[in-house]
Amino acid sequence: MTADAATMLELDRIDTYRGPAQILRGVSLGVREGEAVCLVGRNGAGKTTTIDSIMGLLPVRSGRIVFRGRDVTRLAAHQRARQGIGYAPEDAGIFPDLTVAENFQISHWLSRAAGDRGVAGPRELEERIFALFPEVRAFTGRRGLHLSGGQKKMVAIARALALSPAVLLLDEPFEGLAPVVVSRLIEAVTRIKAMGVSVLIAESNLMNAMRVADRLYAIDRGEIIFEGAPRSALGNVEVMKTIRG
Amino acid sequence: MGILLIHILNALLYASVLFLIAGGLSLIYGVMRIVNLAHGNLYAIGAYVTAWVVGQWLVGAPTVVLYLLIPAGALAAAATGAIIEPTLLRPFYKRAEEYQLLVTFGLLMILEDVVRFIWGPYPLSASVLWSELGSIAIGDALYPTYNLLVIAVGGLAAAFLWMFVYRTRFGVVLRAASQDMRMAAALGINVNRVYVQAFTLGCFMAGLGGAIIVPSQSAVLGMSVDALILAFIVVVIGGLGSLEGALVGALVVGVVREAGIALFPEIELAILYLIAAIVLLVRPAGLFGRTA
Numbered sequence: 001m002t003a004d005a006a007t008m009l010e011l012d013r014i015d016t017y018r019g020p021a022q023i024l025r026g027v028s029l030g031v032r033e034g035e036a037v038c039l040v041g042r043n044g045a046g047k048t049t050t051i052d053s054i055m056g057l058l059p060v061r062s063g064r065i066v067f068r069g070r071d072v073t074r075l076a077a078h079q080r081a082r083q084g085i086g087y088a089p090e091d092a093g094i095f096p097d098l099t100v101a102e103n104f105q106i107s108h109w110l111s112r113a114a115g116d117r118g119v120a121g122p123r124e125l126e127e128r129i130f131a132l133f134p135e136v137r138a139f140t141g142r143r144g145l146h147l148s149g150g151q152k153k154m155v156a157i158a159r160a161l162a163l164s165p166a167v168l169l170l171d172e173p174f175e176g177l178a179p180v181v182v183s184r185l186i187e188a189v190t191r192i193k194a195m196g197v198s199v200l201i202a203e204s205n206l207m208n209a210m211r212v213a214d215r216l217y218a219i220d221r222g223e224i225i226f227e228g229a230p231r232s233a234l235g236n237v238e239v240m241k242t243i244r245g
Numbered sequence: 246m247g248i249l250l251i252h253i254l255n256a257l258l259y260a261s262v263l264f265l266i267a268g269g270l271s272l273i274y275g276v277m278r279i280v281n282l283a284h285g286n287l288y289a290i291g292a293y294v295t296a297w298v299v300g301q302w303l304v305g306a307p308t309v310v311l312y313l314l315i316p317a318g319a320l321a322a323a324a325t326g327a328i329i330e331p332t333l334l335r336p337f338y339k340r341a342e343e344y345q346l347l348v349t350f351g352l353l354m355i356l357e358d359v360v361r362f363i364w365g366p367y368p369l370s371a372s373v374l375w376s377e378l379g380s381i382a383i384g385d386a387l388y389p390t391y392n393l394l395v396i397a398v399g400g401l402a403a404a405f406l407w408m409f410v411y412r413t414r415f416g417v418v419l420r421a422a423s424q425d426m427r428m429a430a431a432l433g434i435n436v437n438r439v440y441v442q443a444f445t446l447g448c449f450m451a452g453l454g455g456a457i458i459v460p461s462q463s464a465v466l467g468m469s470v471d472a473l474i475l476a477f478i479v480v481v482i483g484g485l486g487s488l489e490g491a492l493v494g495a496l497v498v499g500v501v502r503e504a505g506i507a508l509f510p511e512i513e514l515a516i517l518y519l520i521a522a523i524v525l526l527v528r529p530a531g532l533f534g535r536t537a
Contacts, residue, residue, distance in 0.1 A: 078430045
């Protein structure tokens, strides 16, 4: 994808290592404004490493990450979050000893401290969260430790939204969930997109990716092997073979 | 009855100081997962600085001023912590635990020598504050009024710390960073800043323990290691990383030590070690600790 005015996030030939092992090899991808992009691949292909690299949780050895026209490659994770990159990890990352309300409050306090992105007030924020996930209202006083898998994923996405992000990174948001919960989350992602938030989803299930993505990248062994419309991925035998193993 | 009350007060006195030291140690471990072997030195710095300010530098100043200057030692310990964390400890967070233990052990030796270099080998005292308050009658015996002040400070510190950790924004951020540092950073929390604040607060508590006790006990070389050993017994019993555990552990140690001194003085410390060993065997994470 070539960069243009509407590109929110762009990765330009990034190489990332975990310890001595090179995981990403010249990965380039882009996410446009209000677009849902899926990064599909098998387990170990480099999806989580890509998301972690964008978030600043893993250092990029070479290449550039550009967010809203600004090079953020050398920024710390907390600075990227304050710039407007939201993140919900594979394990949801809910703080176990904090209540759901406290989990939301952290994002909100920090987003207000970050200042200039037209951040919502507490009431507007609550409305935004509960409009997306009305069921969360019932367990805001519950500690993270006592949430089910689906509840954790909902709270993680809602918490990331509380930072008023421009781009939302979702790492395996549908993994391990019942089909009805997956449908619920896909519906939520569609609504998040409608709010004008760009979404990058790391997903190993191609069928789930097809349901939500405007565009799709396939990754294998740390390299992007396909970029295009979801339907065209289905017609590409080599891509299908690689993704499905 | 009066004697029993005095024993209870002595146990509370001891527990108050121990809570301040062990609570700081536990707070630092809870947030940063680092066992600071130099924590006892921060307690000693608190004691030496207050003893020096009150007993030497401003000797002869109005008594009220001297009482107000008791926290000087705590502030000095906090300032020392604020320098140590980003310069000496931060580079070791990503290394194995052995390196952290080695660097804090090295720090223990260095700070011990720094204290000796600055204040020399002789004890420092601020006993004017202790004697100024006199004693109160409990039954047939007299009890130092200053000790009641120490007990009150310990109780207030525990209440303040609980409110700070569980009822403030910073407390929520602190708990978040302690539970999942990566996720906290990804939500916009400056984890390095939280670490230096938590470390400084932990050092302040240790320093306050030293500062508040020095009017009744002189500051002496070696007090840091004694305090560290007892603080470890407290956190082993209560659970490293748990403030509630530090409070309960300090009370247990305070009561057992007081009973030990009265009933079986020869093996008073051995009893404490035995209790710590039993807790380690039965509940390795301590009474309030959580296993990983």
